Amino acid sequence: MRTVVVIGGGASGLFAAIGAAEKGNKVYLFEKNEKLGKKIYITGKERCNLTNNTDIQEFLKNVVRNPKFLYTSMNVLSVEKTLSFFKTNGLPVKTERGNRVFPVSDKASDITKTLEKICVKNGVNIFLNKKVIDIIVKDGVVKGIKTKEGLFQCDSVIVCTGGISYSKTGSDGDGYKFAEKTGHTVIPLKPALCGIEIKENFCSKLQGLSLKNVVLSAHYKGKTVFSEFGEMLFTHYGISGPIVLSCSSMINRSEISKITLLLDLKPALSNEILDKRFIRDFSDGRLKSVSTILISALPKSLIPIILEISGIPSWKKCSEITSCERKNLVYTIKNLKMNIKNLRPIEEAIITSGGVDVKQINPKTMESKIVKGLFFAGEVVDIDSYTGGFNLQTAFSTGYLAGLNS
Ligand SMILES: Cc1cc2nc3c(=O)[nH]c(=O)nc-3n(C[C@H](O)[C@H](O)[C@H](O)COP(=O)(O)OP(=O)(O)OC[C@H]3O[C@@H](n4cnc5c(N)ncnc54)[C@H](O)[C@@H]3O)c2cc1C
Structure with missing residues (x-):
């Protein structure tokens, strides 16, 4: 024995x-x-x-x-x-x-x-x-x-x-x-399986907002190293939630500061289809402000942030939006960029x-x-x-x- x-x-x-x-x-x-x-x-x-x-x-x-x-x-x-x-x-x-x-x-x-x-x-x-x-x-x-x-x-x-x-x-x-x-x-x-701290301060402004049916992808030296469809949420330090946890596990052995994250808020729609939708929505609501019309497309708290990144004043009337601005809007919604500051500390990670x-x-x-x-x-x-x-x-x-x- x-x-x-x-x-x-x-x-x-x-x-x-x-x-x-x-x-x-x-x-x-x-x-x-x-x-x-x-x-x-x-x-x-x-x-x-x-x-x-x-x-x-x-x-x-x-x-x-x-x-x-x-x-x-x-x-x-x-x-x-x-x-x-x-x-x-x-x-x-x-x-x-x-x-x-x-x-x-x-x-x-x-x-x-x-x-x-x-x-x-x-x-x-x-x-x-x-x-x-x-x-x-x-x-x-x-x-x-x-x-x-x-x-x-x-x-x-x-x-x-x-x-x-x-x-x-x-x-x-x-x-x-x-x-x-x-x-x-x-x-x-x-x-691993931890939240991700983001440099851009818009995340903290969105604290508490959770998103469903989005795609988060991570890019390193021109290569896509992670891409997943699912749920995530914004926090005081950046982002967390199921797809973010998975992302942290995939990228934790890379040069974190050189990774760019892209969030596709409308993965089911191609750029062309989203653009066509906005052409129609903006024409139907010509006299309304762009931020009012976007309520049907995006969570309310995201609208000023998306408009700011797209370079569109939120008070602008739909009839005044140029095609270039509209294209910027579509691009931002499909490619919301976030630069990584760090992963959350290992003590907080679900896994080492x-x-x-x-x-x-x-x-x-x-x-x-x-x-x-x-x-x-x-x-x-x-x-x-x-x-x-x-x-x-x-x-x-x-x-x-x-x-x-x-
Ligand atoms: C918040 C949270 C939620 C999780 N949820 C899930 C889940 O739902 N599903 C899932 O699959 N995984 C989950 N995990 C991960 C999972 O809990 C761990 O992967 C798993 O417990 C690892 O098992 P282990 O035996 O290796 O280590 P542990 O479960 O950590 O056990 C190690 C043990 O060793 C003891 N020990 C350490 N050093 C010494 C020593 N020198 N002498 C004597 N004893 C010592 C410790 O006290 C401890 O009891 C979660 C983790 C966390 C933090």
Whole structure:
């Protein structure tokens, strides 16, 4: 019987402990907090979007970094198996819009409770308020871990310490230190799934305005590096909302200050069709001001901003708008330009992008290629995905695979 230590009682750590216990190991789970799964409690607005009910091909399209690395783990603990795991362990789940899966109870705490219950049932020894401060390695082999109470010998260690975002939940970057100290490369950490700070001050004027059915695209050195249709909103610092979060994940490893964002407020209409619509609207409302006529086309708070950028005085009558002004208006509506100041701080990001280099981890076992008996799973690894339940599923699957092989 091997002795396995799991560091971190979050999404990946709980599944790692379950996997390791299923294999008949003696399992010790060390969690620095007073309770397990603190981050799980705040996921999915406290409802926990635990996975995405889709096939593996579609699933991996939503993994931004290193999707191929996940083939084995996503086969060993697939979405299907995850769903049946929770159902057979007394937690019914439901699938909502966008294939997002939630517990029927709509309580994230039920996920943690279920995982804890299975750990206890499988004989996992859970130590709360126990921060691991070091991993002991000798001649390239794991020998144990260290807490402030002393050394703890073991045959395997699974590092499930999460990222560095929302550090109050316990994930404050210890895993990266362990990885570096044991000879691993940590790919630079970046905020992902976060808001974007914009240089133009019109965003703060629009604070609170949310937009549906728009396209946000990101452009770097003449290339379109991101483009997505959906919802977003303006905030005091710039922009946020679903398509902005996805955009942040795609651009966070580029030269942020050189990226231009373009917002198409009318993606369903071509420039020509929008122009024809304005010709008709302006002719019907000849004596009205352009800002009055635009109310049928744009949210009210956007109108003065769009007109200012287009160089059209808002009091101007429709009959006085020149064709050049009209073309400028169409162009601005289809290409509202925003320059990026920065991404929001990593502490606020839903996910930490970067982490232990996947080249140094065996994807079939999650074991380090550098230190025998050392495993990494979950957000500490350089894998990150879009929203929709993909990040938790990845943590579950990589954790479980590491546990089975520890
Ligand atoms: C607000 C928010 C909402 C989210 N919503 C969703 C969602 O709905 N769906 C989804 O798929 N993803 C969501 N995510 C992302 C998801 O929560 C994470 O990707 C996932 O929790 C990562 O799991 P993990 O086990 O790697 O890390 P964590 O869940 O962060 O767990 C790490 C654990 O390790 C412990 N730990 C750290 N260092 C030590 C140490 N030295 N000793 C002992 N213990 C230690 C920590 O206390 C923590 O409990 C959300 C994230 C946030 C911030």
